[in-house]
Amino acid sequence: MEKEIQIYREFLKSKNLKLTKPRLTILKAIFRNHEHFNVDNLYEQIRKKQSNVSRATIYRTIPLLLESGLIKLSLRCDSKDIYEHSYGHENHLHFICTNCGSIKEASFIKVEKLINQLAVDANFKITEYHLSARGLCENCRKSTDQ
């Protein structure tokens, strides 16, 4: 967590922005646990645990965190954006269960290589991967016999 705060502080400084209390509150709420999150999660969590921060501020802070590289857009689900930590995390792909909404991650080192090759062929310079598949997770397969 200290590391993330440090990175954030430097990023903000480089943009002539300030590490204010709400910004720090948001950062801590995000890195307190290790799961995917969306604006609502975050808002509720902050509201429960510590000094409130308005939704508007969360919406304004997320682009900063994205730009700093600390988090990234993971996927969209039910017309909400879902984010995940990205500092110190490898890329991976997501298996999203359309039945229970669970998200399972799988490593994609090999997949990445292939895609990079395709990008080279297309003369495309990749900055972000968005790889996911929807379907039924292990549990839901059992319970629905599929």
Added chain:
Amino acid sequence: MEKEIQIYREFLKSKNLKLTKPRLTILKAIFRNHEHFNVDNLYEQIRKKQSNVSRATIYRTIPLLLESGLIKLSLRCDSKDIYEHSYGHENHLHFICTNCGSIKEASFIKVEKLINQLAVDANFKITEYHLSARGLCENCRKSTDQ
């Protein structure tokens, strides 16, 4: 196009729904060309070329087309859903240019194999793939020297 109409007709019949004029207009507008589309595109195109159809009807028709397997959700861009033809089309991955918005498709036969293997390992049953990468396309790389 005839084939698509046929499939659509049968699908609707199986659901006790009618192949009405607006539904046919929408289907034709979608399959008249071969590009990705969103609700706005479609609405504008129909408005230009033929009898008008309301946005509400387009929004109501898209789930039917999705369920029939004729189109599928391709990706989301600028908080809009973008669809593509899926009948008779292979899966592919998308390279989306964050500069000019262009979408380039790449084959992903090999990628698919790998992902399928990962899904087997995770005991996950895939129904849809959503594979894309963002970055700079060939043209935008040239013009921005990256």
Added chain:
DNA sequence: AGGTTTTTGAGAATGATTCGCAAGTGCATA
């Protein structure tokens, strides 16, 4: 053609996200 059900269009409603603005903070400087 008459009766029934489905579908449509128009606009209102919704839900997520963004914006505008007045009040509050943080920080540099004196």
Added chain:
DNA sequence: TATGCACTTGCGAATCATTCTCAAAAACCT
């Protein structure tokens, strides 16, 4: 430590895509 100024915040209003409501129109059955 007080002052000034730019950056931030919170609130509620605004926006945008999408969904809903409901009365009128169309399709189908006989």
